[in-house]
Amino acid sequence: MDLGLAGKKAIVCAASKGLGRGCAEALAAEGVALTITARTAETLEATAEEIRAATGAKVTAVPGDITSDDGRAAALAACPDPDILVNNAGGPPPGDFREWEREAWEAALNANMLAPIFLIKAVVDGMIARRFGRIVNITSSAVKAPIAILGLSNGARAGLTGFVAGIARETVRHNVTINGLLPGPFETDRLMSNLAARAKRDGRSFEDVVAERRAGNPAGRLGTPQEFGHACAFLCSAQAGFITGQNLLVDGGEFPGTL
Ligand code: NAP
Numbered sequence: 608m609d610l611g612l613a614g615k616k617a618i619v620c621a622a623s624k625g626l627g628r629g630c631a632e633a634l635a636a637e638g639v640a641l642t643i644t645a646r647t648a649e650t651l652e653a654t655a656e657e658i659r660a661a662t663g664a665k666v667t668a669v670p671g672d673i674t675s676d677d678g679r680a681a682a683l684a685a686c687p688d689p690d691i692l693v694n695n696a697g698g699p700p701p702g703d704f705r706e707w708e709r710e711a712w713e714a715a716l717n718a719n720m721l722a723p724i725f726l727i728k729a730v731v732d733g734m735i736a737r738r739f740g741r742i743v744n745i746t747s748s749a750v751k752a753p754i755a756i757l758g759l760s761n762g763a764r765a766g767l768t769g770f771v772a773g774i775a776r777e778t779v780r781h782n783v784t785i786n787g788l789l790p791g792p793f794e795t796d797r798l799m800s801n802l803a804a805r806a807k808r809d810g811r812s813f814e815d816v817v818a819e820r821r822a823g824n825p826a827g828r829l830g831t832p833q834e835f836g837h838a839c840a841f842l843c844s845a846q847a848g849f850i851t852g853q854n855l856l857v858d859g860g861e862f863p864g865t866l
Contacts, residue, residue, distance in 0.1 A: 611845025613638030615739075617691035618682050620644050620673045620726070623651040625795035626745055627695040629832030633840035634691065635664035642667045642686035644678065674718040679726055688733050691843045694723035695745040698797065699759035707759060715759035719746075720766040727771075727785065731778060740783030741843040744771060748791045748858050768854060775852035784851035786842050791858020792820060794829040826859030 612634065622631040623645035631643050635658050643658075645651040648670035655668040669685045671678030673696050699715040723744050734740025746764040753761040768787055775785040792798055799817070806816040821828050838857050841847060856862050 608846075610637050610840055610843070612691075612840070612843060615639045615690040616642070616686055616688065617693065617843070618642045618644070618686050618689045618726070618730075619691075619693040619695070620682070620722075621695040621697065622693070623647065623654045625797060626790055626793060626832055626835050627693065628654055629834075629836030630693045630695075630743070630745070630839040631666075631836070632658055632661070632833065633836030634693075634843065635662040635666065637840055637844075638664065639691065639843075640665040640667075642669055642682055642689070644669050644671055644673050644682050646670065646672050646678075673726075674722045679722065679729070682726075683729055688737070689730055690734065690737070690739055690741065692726055692730050692740075692742045693745065693839060693843075694726055694742070696722055698747065699757070699763065701756040701801075702759070703756070704758045711759060712762070715763040716766065719760065719763035720770075723767055724770060727774075731774075731783060734783045735778060735781040738782045740778065740781070741847070742783070742785040743839050743842050744768075744785070744787045745839075746787045746789050746854070748789045748856055748862060750787065750789055750854055751856060751864070752862050772852050779848075779851040782848050784842070784848060786850060786852070787854040788835070788839055788842065789854055789856045789858070790830070790835060791856065791861045792824060792829045793835060794831055798829070824859045824861050828859070830857060830859060 617634050617639045619631040621627040622643040651668045655666040658666050667685050669681050671681045696718045749761050750764050771785050802816045806813045
């Protein structure tokens with residue numbers, strides 16, 4: 608299926624590894640010119656080079672912290688008029704809410720709610736004027752099924768999701784859609800380091816904990832960043848112009864609800 612994206616331009620945030628990289632690869636394979644970001648310049652440039660080599664796409668690497676004003680300004684300077692915006696950043700740490708003071712909450716809200724909102728604000732009117740825009744916010748399955756120790760993530764991502772639910776109904780008449788893509792368990796550095804921490808805490812082997820996590824998913828495995836990227840590319844496709852304000856779980860069926 609041709610997704611109708613050849614020649615489009617995308618900013619994919621936090622894309623040197625993991626889910627962001629999966630989205631970048633899938634869009635590049637559709638002929639999208641990419642601007643990708645991450646804080647570690649060396650890893651980011653290596654990823655950009657690998658994507659160029661694999662797809663022939665134009666890939667501009669913009670090192671920086673996307674949760675900062677400067678990081679966002681640098682990404683927007685490299686690509687002021689994107690057709691596609693994939694919002695992503697690292698997730699907040701787990702913990703006990705009794706120990707989180709204002710600073711921890713402000714960091715989580717800044718990274719996982721305000722940073723995507725400010726990027727949407729910066730690009731959405733240009734998308735409306737050009738009558739094409741696709742915005743995908745990478746959030747978490749915790750938006751539908753909160754996890755108590757991830758309270759900072761639950762709270763900040765719920766704020767973003769609520770905000771988007773309103774504006775996504777205003778932009779769609781201009782062929783600008785805004786959706787959430789909600790990862791369940793994906794085989795990325797982040798999940799693996801979480802599982803390593805759990806193994807250490809419980810005095811178990813890492814292999815055991817990973818095997819248990821795989822077996823606990825209805826698919827009997829973890830998702831791959833490539834699968835996540837393909838779902839993102841579809842939400843960005845020309846054909847997906849009637850899908851907006853939705854929160855699509857990509858979790859191997861782990862969320863047990865009917866809806
Ligand atoms: P990952 O494998 O650790 O990759 C994170 C990527 O984001 C890296 O490229 C990292 O590069 C970049 N990054 C992190 N913070 C950044 C910042 N402030 N500015 C710019 N780039 C930044 O993580 P992942 O598993 O793909 O997770 C992506 C998001 O999905 C996170 O918010 C995570 O909480 C959420 N999520 C993941 C899963 C899962 O199973 N993997 C499940 C639910 C939710 P640098 O470190 O060099 O900046």
